[in-house]
Amino acid sequence: MYPVRISRRTLLKAGLFGGAGLMLGACQPTTGSPAPAPGPAQPAGPAKLVFSSGPTGGSWIPLAGAVSELVKQRAPEIEITVEPGATYVNIEKLAAGKADLGWANLDGFYDALEGRPPMRSKVTNVYYMMYMYPNVFQVAVPEDSGIRSFRDLKGRSVALPPQGNSSLIAWEAALKAHGMTIQDFGTVSYGSIADHVELIKNRQADAMGWFTTVPASFMLDLGTSRKMRIISFDDEALKKIEEINKGYRKHIIPAGTYREQGQPDQAVTFQTPTIMIVRAELPEDLVYRITKILVENKDELARAVSAIKNTQKSEMGQDLGVPYHPGALKYYKEAGFVK
CATH class of the missing domain: 3.40.190.10 (Periplasmic binding protein-like II)
Structure with a gap:
C-alpha cells in the first residue's frame, strides 16, 4: 500500500x-x-x-x-x-x-x-x-425536464459545485458565453457530486454539471432511476468559452456512450486536460x-x-x-x- x-x-x-x-x-x-x-x-x-x-x-x-x-x-x-x-x-x-x-x-x-x-x-x-x-464538462438534466439547451436553464433549479472548485469556474465560463449569470437560474444549491445526484433523484434539482471522466459516474447512477441527457454547446458558445481560458477545448462525447441512460446521440461540450x-x-x-x-x-x-x-x-x-x-x-x- x-x-x-x-x-x-x-x-x-x-x-x-x-x-x-x-x-x-x-x-x-x-x-x-x-x-x-x-x-x-x-x-x-x-x-x-x-x-x-x-x-x-x-x-x-x-x-x-x-x-x-x-x-x-x-x-x-x-x-x-x-x-x-x-x-x-x-x-x-x-x-x-x-x-x-x-x-x-x-x-x-x-x-x-x-x-x-x-x-x-x-x-x-x-x-x-x-x-x-481529458476532464470533460458534463451538464446532466432529466430527459423529462424539457431542458434541451443551456439557455433553457433560465429559471430552473441548478445544483452547482462548491465555491473555488474548477467545475464551478467552468459553469461561470459557460454562463458568460451565453450572456447569462448565476442569477438567471432559479433555485441554486452548492454541494458535492453525491449531494447533486440525490437532489436530482428526489426532483429537487433540474441540472448538475462537473468536470469528470467519460462515462461520468453520476450519469451512470442517475440513469438507473431516471432517463437523462447531456446538454450540448453550439459552436458560437464553444468559441467564446475557449477565448475565456486557453485550457478549454471542444470535446465530443461519442454517440451511444449514454444510450442506456437515455441519450443515444453524441454530445458536444468542452474539456480541460488533467x-x-x-x-x-x-x-x-x-x-x-x-x-x-x-x-x-x-x-x-x-x-x-x-x-x-x-x-x-x-x-x-x-x-x-x-x-x-x-x-x-x-x-x-x-x-x-x-x-
Missing part, C-alpha cells in the same frame, strides 16, 4: 482553497518551452516527495496512489506520500514548497500562470510534467526518472483511472503551451515525443 498522510490542516485547506492566501511568484513564465532550470541537474538518490492529489472520494487520490506504488516498484529509493487536494490547492502547495507533485486541470494552471482569480498573482515556480486524460504538475526546484534527473517510469508503464496507471487507456504514450508529453520541467522535457525529447 502507498503511504497516505492526511492532516486536519490539509483537509481544512482543501475545503477552503477558494479563499486561501496564495504564496506565489511574480514573473511571467515562458509558455510552450521549458522555463530556465533553477540550478544544475543533480543525481537522483533517495528522495521523499509529497503528492498533492484530489478531494476524498474522487479519482485523483487513487491515481496518485497508483503513481506512488509504481514509482516505488521501479525506484524503491523514491518515496511518494499522497495527500488530498484540488487544482488550486495543489498549485498553491507546490508554489509554497509544501508539496512536490500534484494534479491540476489545465484551465486552473493557466489561471495560475496568468494570475487570474482565484489566484492572487502569477505563479512562476510550478511546471508542467505530464498530460493524463495534467501532472511539479515543483520547479526538483532536480532534473529525479523528474526525468519519474517521467520515464510513468510513461513507460502507462497501462498500470489506467487500472486506477480507465480514461488513461485512451491516452497514447506519445500524448503524455504533448505541448500544451505551458512551461515544461526540464527533466520531463528531456525524456520527451529522447522518446521522440517532442522536437
Whole structure:
C-alpha cells in the first residue's frame, strides 16, 4: 500500500482553497518551452516527495496512489506520500514548497500562470510534467425536464459545485458565453457530486454539471432511476468559452456512450486536460526518472483511472503551451515525443 498522510490542516485547506492566501511568484513564465532550470541537474538518490492529489472520494487520490506504488516498484529509493487536494490547492502547495507533485486541470494552471482569480498573482515556480486524460464538462438534466439547451436553464433549479472548485469556474465560463449569470437560474444549491445526484433523484434539482471522466459516474447512477441527457454547446458558445481560458477545448462525447441512460446521440461540450504538475526546484534527473517510469508503464496507471487507456504514450508529453520541467522535457525529447 502507498503511504497516505492526511492532516486536519490539509483537509481544512482543501475545503477552503477558494479563499486561501496564495504564496506565489511574480514573473511571467515562458509558455510552450521549458522555463530556465533553477540550478544544475543533480543525481537522483533517495528522495521523499509529497503528492498533492484530489478531494476524498474522487479519482485523483487513487491515481496518485497508483503513481506512488509504481514509482516505488521501479525506484524503491523514491518515496511518494499522497495527500488530498484540488487544482488550486495543489498549485498553491507546490508554489509554497509544501508539496512536490500534484494534479491540476489545465484551465486552473493557466489561471495560475496568468494570475487570474482565484489566484492572487502569477505563479512562476510550478511546471508542467505530464498530460493524463481529458476532464470533460458534463451538464446532466432529466430527459423529462424539457431542458434541451443551456439557455433553457433560465429559471430552473441548478445544483452547482462548491465555491473555488474548477467545475464551478467552468459553469461561470459557460454562463458568460451565453450572456447569462448565476442569477438567471432559479433555485441554486452548492454541494458535492453525491449531494447533486440525490437532489436530482428526489426532483429537487433540474441540472448538475462537473468536470469528470467519460462515462461520468453520476450519469451512470442517475440513469438507473431516471432517463437523462447531456446538454450540448453550439459552436458560437464553444468559441467564446475557449477565448475565456486557453485550457478549454471542444470535446465530443461519442454517440451511444449514454444510450442506456437515455441519450443515444453524441454530445458536444468542452474539456480541460488533467495534467501532472511539479515543483520547479526538483532536480532534473529525479523528474526525468519519474517521467520515464510513468510513461513507460502507462497501462498500470489506467487500472486506477480507465480514461488513461485512451491516452497514447506519445500524448503524455504533448505541448500544451505551458512551461515544461526540464527533466520531463528531456525524456520527451529522447522518446521522440517532442522536437
